[in-house]
Amino acid sequence: MGLPKIQFTPEAIWSFVANHGEKILVLIVVLCSLPLALGGINALRLKTRSSKEDPKEISRLADNANSLLSRSLPTDQQTELNRSLASASVERDVTLEAWSPTEISRLSVDAGFNRPLLGDIKRRQVPVVFPLEQLVASAGVVAIANQDDLLMGGDPSLGGAFSEMEMMMEDPMGMQPTVMSPPAKKMPYVILTGLIPFRKQLDEYIALYSRASYQSPERDFPIWHDYAVERLEVRPDGGGEWKVIDITRLYEDWKDNWASTSTDSIPQQFLLPSAQNLFDPAEVPIGYWSPLPTLAAKPTLNGVDDGMMGGDPGMGGPGSGSSWGLQTIHPWAKEEMKKLLDEQKKLALEQQDGMGLGGEMGYGMEFGGGMTGTSTGTFSPFGDTEMGMEEGMYEEYDESMMGYGPDGEGMMFDQDYCLFRFIDTSVEPGRLYRYRVTLRAWNPNWNLPKKFLESPELADDQFVQSATSDPFPSLDAMPVHVPADNLLIARLLLRDEKKTYGLGVSDQELLVLDSNEDSGNFELHSIESKPGDIVGSRKGARKIKQFNNRRISVPPHNVDTDQTLLAVVGQQTIDGKKRPGRGFIPPEPLEILIADSAGTLDVIAADACEETVRKYLPTLPGFQPPQAVDPNMMEEMEMMGF
Numbered sequence: 001m002g003l004p005k006i007q008f009t010p011e012a013i014w015s016f017v018a019n020h021g022e023k024i025l026v027l028i029v030v031l032c033s034l035p036l037a038l039g040g041i042n043a044l045r046l047k048t049r050s051s052k053e054d055p056k057e058i059s060r061l062a063d064n065a066n067s068l069l070s071r072s073l074p075t076d077q078q079t080e081l082n083r084s085l086a087s088a089s090v091e092r093d094v095t096l097e098a099w100s101p102t103e104i105s106r107l108s109v110d111a112g113f114n115r116p117l118l119g120d121i122k123r124r125q126v127p128v129v130f131p132l133e134q135l136v137a138s139a140g141v142v143a144i145a146n147q148d149d150l151l152m153g154g155d156p157s158l159g160g161a162f163s164e165m166e167m168m169m170e171d172p173m174g175m176q177p178t179v180m181s182p183p184a185k186k187m188p189y190v191i192l193t194g195l196i197p198f199r200k201q202l203d204e205y206i207a208l209y210s211r212a213s214y215q216s217p218e219r220d221f222p223i224w225h226d227y228a229v230e231r232l233e234v235r236p237d238g239g240g241e242w243k244v245i246d247i248t249r250l251y252e253d254w255k256d257n258w259a260s261t262s263t264d265s266i267p268q269q270f271l272l273p274s275a276q277n278l279f280d281p282a283e284v285p286i287g288y289w290s291p292l293p294t295l296a297a298k299p300t301l302n303g304v305d306d307g308m309m310g311g312d313p314g315m316g317g318p319g320s321g322s323s324w325g326l327q328t329i330h331p332w333a334k335e336e337m338k339k340l341l342d343e344q345k346k347l348a349l350e351q352q353d354g355m356g357l358g359g360e361m362g363y364g365m366e367f368g369g370g371m372t373g374t375s376t377g378t379f380s381p382f383g384d385t386e387m388g389m390e391e392g393m394y395e396e397y398d399e400s401m402m403g404y405g406p407d408g409e410g411m412m413f414d415q416d417y418c419l420f421r422f423i424d425t426s427v428e429p430g431r432l433y434r435y436r437v438t439l440r441a442w443n444p445n446w447n448l449p450k451k452f453l454e455s456p457e458l459a460d461d462q463f464v465q466s467a468t469s470d471p472f473p474s475l476d477a478m479p480v481h482v483p484a485d486n487l488l489i490a491r492l493l494l495r496d497e498k499k500t501y502g503l504g505v506s507d508q509e510l511l512v513l514d515s516n517e518d519s520g521n522f523e524l525h526s527i528e529s530k531p532g533d534i535v536g537s538r539k540g541a542r543k544i545k546q547f548n549n550r551r552i553s554v555p556p557h558n559v560d561t562d563q564t565l566l567a568v569v570g571q572q573t574i575d576g577k578k579r580p581g582r583g584f585i586p587p588e589p590l591e592i593l594i595a596d597s598a599g600t601l602d603v604i605a606a607d608a609c610e611e612t613v614r615k616y617l618p619t620l621p622g623f624q625p626p627q628a629v630d631p632n633m634m635e636e637m638e639m640m641g642f
Helices: 010-046 055-069 075-087 092-099 147-151 162-170 198-209 247-257 331-355 399-403 495-500 607-619 631-639
Strands: 133-145 184-196 224-233 242-244 418-424 432-442 463-465 487-489 509-515 522-528 534-537 542-545 551-554 559-569 591-596 601-605
Touching: 133 432, 184 432, 224 418, 418 432, 487 607, 509 534, 509 559, 509 607, 522 534, 522 607, 601 607
Parallel strands: none
Antiparallel strands: 133 184, 184 418, 224 242, 224 432, 432 463, 487 509, 509 522, 534 559, 542 551, 559 591, 591 601
């Protein structure tokens, strides 16, 4: 019998499927059901309760264990147990409490189930560094202590007084009080002050890094680095070009010309701590709070008591004028300091009332000085740049840790802003300027592993730059004007005083605060001027009589101001013999309109110049100080009925 022939034609295949397809389908279903049947048989075999799992057997075992634990120990065993417990200093209650605590401690932040499951863990992003706000400027010309004269060993109290002293030695009877003019150097300046948005910047960091994939107290707190100051000198046509000031070169100029830095009377809570303004002094010379130079002592009149002249008590002291930071403080800080003083006064009074003290209690601010902002920190403020990044990952984010910097310096602030100050001493008198500032902060993502960052390139840049602040003043306002290095001021004069200074009743006098040729310090000159004329005088243009009836020529040198007198309003001469009576009408206040070479107009008011005149009046040639009166003569005059 031969083997059947198998054909694989379509007809043969369809015939086979039609005859045997249902058998094949049943076979597949049976094979798939075998594992299920095997699992059911195994479950019946394993889940059957044994005799040891019978409830009665379990109850019996529990009763046996209870009787065993509650039985009484023999005396020797109880003694041995007590000795063991006493030797180990173990209390049973404490042991049980430690083994079974009643309070459940907080889960660690490293526990996986203590972290949000969806979307709250973010990769680190680059923060927005906010620009400086409310930039303001003040300009002027000051006399700073002359470092060259101090280095040469000269006596700072005798500058410009040697010729007068020689005359006094030759003719003691014609003794004239000598003006003592300490050596000084004129310095035009522009001081920029602005507000660092500290609270706003801190909120930005908290929003970005409170749920970040990598957290660090050092990185997640803003740390500023340096800044760029741009200056535009306004041309006569109103245009100009923005140029970046070379701060390093400017700092070198300060070291060559400043005798020392002045003491700042600014509360420390208004300034950025060095930990938040961290920089390498070898690369960045100054921080966000620039120093100011020490001012030269004002000239004084030798042999005359300052109190007799009614002058500034600090006029003749060697340290006079050393602190002038509060004169240029930002308006916002002035208001905040007033509030702080009021609060401290109120607190001091409440404490005094509560203690029942009859005396006065002192109050005051915490002041600091020096060159705040200078740091001796390392090149990087981040301590984790040298350690494995896996260490400290997912650290607990605690805002209280953000109150201290890498050096442990306190940084808690109640106010929203910190102060910024920069002094530009490379300006020229009579020029117009505009300024703008750009801040730069450390990049909190610098040198971090790419897995923590939203973009790998965020770890490359060392610093993050802010937007440039709005120019001061704005483009549609007047630019800041640096005044001339010789100041014009005005005063009211009695008729007799005009005669003393060689002026006619109708002559118009202007006082020029100019330089002493020998010392470089400020001194006053009386200049006769008419509207339309340039204010100035040639050497010895007038002769005046001194109290010893000697005549001297004034001014002692040429005085040029490059400023034009345009108009005079009001009355300068006062008739001291007339007494106000019925129908008396006060004269108009004395105001003088001048213009400088740049076309800038300025109004000089006599009442606004009163303090400056009083301070520098002893330097005016022909000044006659009050004469000391003999007390015996006063008694004789009283006896004679005077």
